[in-house]
Amino acid sequence: MGQKSSQAKDKVKQEYLKIINSKKKDYYKKNEEILNSSDFKVISQQNWKDYMQQEIELIKDKYSRSSWPLDILSLVNQWNTVKDYKWRSNVLWYDYLQSYKVNTAQDPTPVTTISVSQVTSQYTNSFEAQSLIEFLHGHFQNPNEHFIAAMIGRFNSSFLQEYCLENNELKGNVQTVPKVYSEKMCEDIKGFVMLTLQAMIHYYGGVVAKTIEEKPGEMYDLMLEEVFTNSLQQSLLKVFHLANKDKCDLYEENLEKYSGLTCNDLGIHRYFQLDVEHNKPSKVQGNFGNAIYIEGILNQPRNFKAYGKAVDKLRELENQFSPLKKLGVVIQTSRVLCECVDEYWKDDTTVSKDDLVISADQILSIFLYIVIKAKIPDLSGHVQMICEFGRKIIQNGSMGYYVTTLEACVEQVETMSPELLMKIKEYSLKGY
Amino acid sequence: MDSVKEFKIVTLGEGRVGKTSLTLKFARNEFHDNEISTVQANFIQKDVQLDGGIQVRLNIWDTAGQERFRALAPNYYRQANGAVIAYDITDAGSFNKVKAWVKELQSQADKDISIVIAGNKCDRESERQISAQDAIDYANSINAAHFNSSAKSGKGVNELYTEIARRVYAVHQKNAKANPQLSNSRGGRRVRVTNDEPQKPKNKNCC
Numbered sequence A: 001m002g003q004k005s006s007q008a009k010d011k012v013k014q015e016y017l018k019i020i021n022s023k024k025k026d027y028y029k030k031n032e033e034i035l036n037s038s039d040f041k042v043i044s045q046q047n048w049k050d051y052m053q054q055e056i057e058l059i060k061d062k063y064s065r066s067s068w069p070l071d072i073l074s075l076v077n078q079w080n081t082v083k084d085y086k087w088r089s090n091v092l093w094y095d096y097l098q099s100y101k102v103n104t105a106q107d108p109t110p111v112t113t114i115s116v117s118q119v120t121s122q123y124t125n126s127f128e129a130q131s132l133i134e135f136l137h138g139h140f141q142n143p144n145e146h147f148i149a150a151m152i153g154r155f156n157s158s159f160l161q162e163y164c165l166e167n168n169e170l171k172g173n174v175q176t177v178p179k180v181y182s183e184k185m186c187e188d189i190k191g192f193v194m195l196t197l198q199a200m201i202h203y204y205g206g207v208v209a210k211t212i213e214e215k216p217g218e219m220y221d222l223m224l225e226e227v228f229t230n231s232l233q234q235s236l237l238k239v240f241h242l243a244n245k246d247k248c249d250l251y252e253e254n255l256e257k258y259s260g261l262t263c264n265d266l267g268i269h270r271y272f273q274l275d276v277e278h279n280k281p282s283k284v285q286g287n288f289g290n291a292i293y294i295e296g297i298l299n300q301p302r303n304f305k306a307y308g309k310a311v312d313k314l315r316e317l318e319n320q321f322s323p324l325k326k327l328g329v330v331i332q333t334s335r336v337l338c339e340c341v342d343e344y345w346k347d348d349t350t351v352s353k354d355d356l357v358i359s360a361d362q363i364l365s366i367f368l369y370i371v372i373k374a375k376i377p378d379l380s381g382h383v384q385m386i387c388e389f390g391r392k393i394i395q396n397g398s399m400g401y402y403v404t405t406l407e408a409c410v411e412q413v414e415t416m417s418p419e420l421l422m423k424i425k426e427y428s429l430k431g432y
Numbered sequence B: 001m002d003s004v005k006e007f008k009i010v011t012l013g014e015g016r017v018g019k020t021s022l023t024l025k026f027a028r029n030e031f032h033d034n035e036i037s038t039v040q041a042n043f044i045q046k047d048v049q050l051d052g053g054i055q056v057r058l059n060i061w062d063t064a065g066q067e068r069f070r071a072l073a074p075n076y077y078r079q080a081n082g083a084v085i086a087y088d089i090t091d092a093g094s095f096n097k098v099k100a101w102v103k104e105l106q107s108q109a110d111k112d113i114s115i116v117i118a119g120n121k122c123d124r125e126s127e128r129q130i131s132a133q134d135a136i137d138y139a140n141s142i143n144a145a146h147f148n149s150s151a152k153s154g155k156g157v158n159e160l161y162t163e164i165a166r167r168v169y170a171v172h173q174k175n176a177k178a179n180p181q182l183s184n185s186r187g188g189r190r191v192r193v194t195n196d197e198p199q200k201p202k203n204k205n206c207c
Helices: A002-030 A038-044 A048-060 A068-078 A081-100 A132-139 A147-163 A172-176 A178-204 A206-214 A216-227 A230-243 A245-257 A291-298 A308-318 A323-345 A360-374 A379-389 A398-414 A418-429 B019-030 B067-077 B092-108 B122-127 B132-141 B157-178
Strands: B005-012 B043-050 B054-062 B082-088 B114-120 B145-148
Touching (some): A048 A068, A048 A178, A068 A178, A081 A132, A081 A178, A132 A206, A132 A216, A147 A216, A147 A230, A178 A206, A178 A216, A178 A230, A216 A323, A230 A245, A230 A379, A245 A398, A308 A323, A308 A379, A323 A360, A323 A379, A323 A398, A360 B067, A398 B054, A398 B067, A418 B067, B005 B019, B005 B067, B019 B043, B019 B054, B019 B082, B019 B114, B043 B157, B082 B092, B082 B157, B092 B114, B092 B132, B114 B132, B114 B157, B132 B145, B145 B157
Parallel strands (some): B005 B054, B005 B082
Antiparallel strands (some): B043 B054
């Protein structure tokens, strides 16, 4: 009896393996070209290390004043390639599994004109990852076994040793000429990110190389995310601060001086003056711009927690240390800002959707209000980090718009003056 | 795997000429009824179909029109491929502002920037203060296109954005021809993430 059952089991197993084998064959056939590309052969010969050495030789001269290329080279030379095998072959398996995944219905496209970068989602370090990019992220959490992860770790320590003291303060030479060093430090990071991409082509070959070929921008974003650590961003914030010290001081001084400004002081349209406690409109009286109305608003008690959710959101800039995550915070702030307006007017039927259209003038003023209330030290440094490392295609799209707006707000705070506030008041009284 | 080409278009003009409404009119069908009632009209993305089945994506940046924000404009038109400069046909002063914007763009913006001028509020023809011919002549003199538009009736709105799309695409094609991608003499796969669309690395064969 038992024998029969085990025979049956064996049969099932055989058939199962047969199916798997034929699926594998299909997969190999479909991807023959990639799998047999010269890069993949490189992997099978296990000599990706040679290619890495060549890559570093190529960039060594360009970064001759920095220590990281040689540090990475010594890492390559000492690396024991056996440890990597499972990671590299995993990618093939992952791709194979992906190719047999049932296509589940896509979420409906969200109704918005803003798209958010891919790399902001939560990653899982498993075969359940939703995309190759997510899957790779899981790999980078293993610096002891995974070469690229080790490379990132080595770069970080090399970078910090070069520019920072043990207490994380910038070294004296960096402090003397911060402008020069801020450029150099950014160049180092960008150069290293490009090296990691090149390294991945050799390390993984096949499927990953193909993805890098097809979506170099997304892969660049992924690697940028991996390379940024908190210490790295702190050192950048410090050097940016020193390089723009005068402006930063002005910004901080003015933040303190003008922290009590109201929405009305900043020329924000009545519909968006969420700090007025009883701002319910009466369409019959209508004219929001007239002087009597403005006076009326001025006498209303102010709620200093207006746009509170947006203010809190923007403050997250300080907790997110990679440029793309910071970018995500800026985009989310622009959305939360709309939610605040919706929330404020939700029970009021006299306000129509057409009234709640935020123009460029208004978004700038509202963002300025949020910036003043959020009081983020070194805001310009966070913005600079996004601008410095974000790709141009991101900067010229929707995400760039809000970063530019934030940048404009920093400038507004720096140049804020009683004269300007007087001008805004005159403008509001004209009923714009 | 050719992705849709994206271009940055900036909308300039004095406050009250109806810039925001113009963009909003153009993009109206991009907004659907949903729970989010507050609409941000300051950034709009829309695809435009050109002759020959070419599709381009316009990222339209609205800019603040109030004088107090004047100094911030360069932040917004930086790296723009095209500019739509709007004026109000019933307000002579707003047309002078167009000329000032053109001068500024010519000296400060990207040298290849395409310009389209929009004479807005053309539904109020009887109050016209700027002669249509003068406006067209001026546009011709700076190699820009001119359209009469009305955000209210929708007249000329699609036309002017299609024209700016056509122009920025033409400039892009011209530049692409003038600077073909250098082939990689080393061979092997090289990654390039350039300013524009990310570039495909040159494919093989390895050293």
